[in-house]
Amino acid sequence: MNIGEIAKRAGVSRSTVSYALSGKRPVSTATAQRINNVIAELGYRPNASARALAEGRTRTLSLVIPPASRRLTDVQLGFVASVVEAAAKHDLDVLLSPSGGDHDRSFERVVTGRRVDGVILMEILVDDPRVARLEQEALPFVTIGHVERPGASSWVDVDYAELINRCVHHLADLGHRNVVLINRSDELVAAGYGPAMRSTTGFLAAAEQRGLTAHTACCADEPAAGLACFEDIRSRWPDVTAAVTINEAALPGLQRALRHAGLDVPGDFSITGVIANRLAEDFHPPLTAADVPAEEMARLAVDLLVERIADPDAPHRNALLQPGITLRSSTGARHR
C-alpha cells in the first residue's frame, strides 16, 4: 500500500496525491475529493522512512535519559512524560535514548545515523561531552540544565543557586543559625553535575551572608542513603536545626530518620529545598519548597528545539526559571 496504489485507484499521478496530501500545490476540489475517498477507504498513510529520506527530516526528537539502571527520579520522569506530551503537540515523535553509562550506543546510533531532527539532553554535567558531540554533528539540541560556557547551547533550567539561596534566607529569618545542605551523590558532584554544584554555591553564599554555620553532605539517590546521611549529620553536627535539600530520592529515608530520632517537623527541625511538587506534598508534613516546574520546562525545551530545527543558525536562547518557594508546613522558628 503506497502512494502509487492510491494514485492508480484515483486515476491521477503520484505527485498529485503527494500534493493533495501536503497541500503544497493547489489541487482541484474534484480530484482532491476522489483522492481523499480512496485514502480513507484504504486507510493509507505515507511511509515514514520514505518520507524522511526524501524530505531530509524525520519528524522525530530524541530525549536522552540517564541509564535505566540508575533509577530515574520523580523530576526526571516528570520531564519524560511532559516532553512527550509537548512534542505530540507539534506532531513530533520522541525516541528515548539512554546514555551516560558505558553503552552510549543508543546515543551514537541516534546522533550519527540522522535518526532524529533534534535532541533534548537532560541531566547534563557542567562540561558535558555529549554537548560537544552534538555540536560537532551539527544536530540541533536543547539542554535541560546548562553547561557553564555561555552561549554554548539553547537551554532551560531552574536557578538552583538562587532558589537554594532563598531557602537559606528563609531559614535564617526563622532564627536558624546552623544549617546543612543535603546534596545529590558524591559521584554526581565529582562529575560536575550542574544542580549539585550550583546548589552548593548558593547555599554557602547565603550562609556566609547571614553569618550561619553551614555544612554540606552528599547523599546517594535512594531512601536508605537518606536515612544514613541524616544519622551521620546528627552525630557529626548535633547543633544543626535545619536542612536544605535537592535530593528527592532520599526523602523517604530522611522521613524515617526523623521519626527514629524522635524529631518533630517543624518543631524540632526544619526542612526545605527544591523538590518536585508531588513529593513535597506527600511528605509529612508537606514541605516548604521551590517546586520544579517540569511541565513548563519540558514545554519550553521542546519549543526552543523546534525553533532551532527551523533555524539552526539563529542565536541560542535560554530560560532560567525561578519558581517561587511554596510555604507549606516543614519550616518553623528555631526554638532550641
Add this chain to the structure above:
Amino acid sequence: MNIGEIAKRAGVSRSTVSYALSGKRPVSTATAQRINNVIAELGYRPNASARALAEGRTRTLSLVIPPASRRLTDVQLGFVASVVEAAAKHDLDVLLSPSGGDHDRSFERVVTGRRVDGVILMEILVDDPRVARLEQEALPFVTIGHVERPGASSWVDVDYAELINRCVHHLADLGHRNVVLINRSDELVAAGYGPAMRSTTGFLAAAEQRGLTAHTACCADEPAAGLACFEDIRSRWPDVTAAVTINEAALPGLQRALRHAGLDVPGDFSITGVIANRLAEDFHPPLTAADVPAEEMARLAVDLLVERIADPDAPHRNALLQPGITLRSSTGARHR
C-alpha cells in the same frame, strides 16, 4: 557523508562498502581494512531512514504509554525504563507513544506509517481497541497485561487474581474477618482495566472461600483520593481490620489517613497487596506485598516481541508471573 563518499575514498563500489558493513558477503581483508579506515576517519554511519526504506524494517519499537496528562505510576515508569534498557540490548530504539486519551494521533502515526517494527502495549483494557487495530495492521505486538480473548496476542502479565487471592488468605490466616479491597479508579474499572477486574475477582473468591466479610472500594490514582477513600471506608465499614490494594498512587494518602485515625500498622490495621518493590519498602512500616517484577516483565515483553518480529506467524506465547508475597511488617494478627 554517505556510503558513496566512503566508497569513493576507499576506491571501491558502494555495494562493497555495504557488504563490508553488514558482513553478508565476503570481503577481502585488504579492502575491508581500507574501508574501515575511511569509515573510522570520517565517522560514517549509515542513514537510518534510507536503511529502513531499503531493508523494510526500522530497528525501532514503539512503547505505548498512557497519556502524559494522567500521571504515570511508579510501576508504569518502571516499565518504561526497563523496556528501553531491554530494547537497547537488542540494539533497538524505542519510540514513546502516548495513547488512550482523545489524541491517539501519535499511536496512529506510528502504526499506520510503518514507523516501527513492533509495538509494546501497556495499561490495556480487557477488550482493547488498539489490539484490534494492530492486528488489522498486521504489526507485531506484545501486551503488558492481557486481553480476555485467549490466543489473541502474545503477552506478559502478573497474575493479579491469584496474588490478591493469596493476600486475602494470608489475612484470613492472621485472623482477620472483615476486609476491604482498595482498587484503582472508578473510570478504570468501568473501562474494563484488567488488573482492576481480576483483583476484584480474586479478592471476592478468596473472601467467600474463607467466609470473610468483604467490601470493595474504588480510588483514584492520587494521594488525596487515598486519604478520602480510607476515611470513607472507616465510616461505612468500621469493623474492617485489613486492606488489600493494588493502588500505589494512593499509598501516601492511605499512610496519612492511618496516622490521622491513630491506627497502628499492623497492630490495629493490616495492609497488603500488589505493589512495586520500592514503594512497598518506602511505606511505614514496609508493606507485606507481592512485588511487581517490572524489569523481568519488560525483558520478557521485549524478547517476545523480537521473536514475533522475526517470525510473525508463530503461535502466540505468553507469561503469567506469580511473584511471591514478600513478608514485611504491615500485616499482623487481628487483636480487636
Add this chain to the structure above:
DNA sequence: TTGTATGCGTTATCAG
C-alpha cells in the same frame, strides 16, 4: 490544474 522525471541513501540482485 496536472503529469513526468529525478533524487534521497541503502540494501540486495544479478552479472562478472
Add this chain to the structure above:
DNA sequence: CTGATAACGCATACAA
C-alpha cells in the same frame, strides 16, 4: 571477491 543497477516510497523541480 567485486561492480553495476534496480528497487524501497515519497517529495519536488521542471514541464505542460
